[in-house]
Amino acid sequence: MKMPWTRLRELGIVGMNQRNAEFIMPYNQRKYYPLVDNKIITKQRAIEKNIPVPQLYGHIELEHQSAHLPSLLSQYTEFVIKPANGSGGNGIMVIAGKTASGHFRKSNDSVIHMDEIKHHVSNILSGMYSLGGETDTAIIEYRVKFDPCFENVSFKGVPDIRLIVFRGIPLFAMIRLPTRQSDGRANLHQGAVGVGIDLCTGLTNHGVMQSRPVQAHPDTGFPLTGIQIPGWDQILEMAAACYELAPLGYLGVDLVLDRELGPMMLELNARPGLAIQIANQQGLEPILKYAQALGTIPPSAKRRVKVGKQIRRKFARDSA
DSSP states (O other): OOOOOOHHHHTTOOOHHHHIIIIHHOOOGGHHHHHHHHHHHHHHHHHHOOOOOEEEEEOOSSSGGGHHHHHHHHHOEEEEEEEEEEETTTEEEEEEEEOOTOOEETTTSSOOHHHHHHHHHHHHHHTTBBBBGOOEEEEEOOOOOGGGGGGGGGGSSSEEEEEEEEEEHHHHEEEEOOOOTTTTOOOOGGGGGEEEEETTTTTTEEEEEETTEEBBBBTTOBBSOOOOOOOHHHHHHHHHHHHGSSOEEEEEEEEEEETTTTTEEEEEEEEOOHHHHHHOOOHHHHHHHHHHTTTTTTTHHHHHHHHHOOOOOHHHHOOO
């Protein structure tokens, strides 16, 4: 049974129309959208700002360049192929290893041949997965090896951390955990689990799967709450620093936590979704409105993180 609209308003739940009218349109100038919509541009700008990102192995822009794929991919046993202008996790192919016969093995253990990889790249170039169906570029990059803290709550995929950064201040966070249903992808629309993260402590709290509360991972059975995200302050500072990459006032920052390389910025989003509210059992509206009314915002990422924590502590006290 759906919750009445009046009750949603009482809880401060922001809907898509309100998000667009009050937070995206006034704060996100369209001229900056290419900085986040094209993953190659985002990656290049992050490197310039010393923000760690998964290493780019190569990219394919034109159909005839696919002939170089065998020599390029022969250097790697693991990698990820994704569209530069993709959205919603569509078009991402994860290669987790090679078979004894030299074919590739996907993260779900199925075997894939080079011709199938070329066909997938061709689909990316045609714009099958891009925003607006425009022709696209295929990116080949480092496959993240997730931190051991997620070992028991992830199914054949890499969890990612989504943060909402408003006016450069990180205010909301959740982790998206791959499941069997999501085919190892950290995408909530495809069946991944979202788990809220306490912004002040980095501890996970409430789990949600397809808009329904869950206490344990559906495939492993392990509890979703009480997981301490390592290096949480570093993660928050990295998210806040992404405001310098693309000066969008309402920004979604996606990070991954590699077991060897630590936190890395995966991508940015000018139109981040709203499921983060359900995962945190907290509406965006009161907190965004409070941050909206602040005067001067500190110039340093470290100080903006401090402001974000102060805001979240204030609302935690008020609701106690």
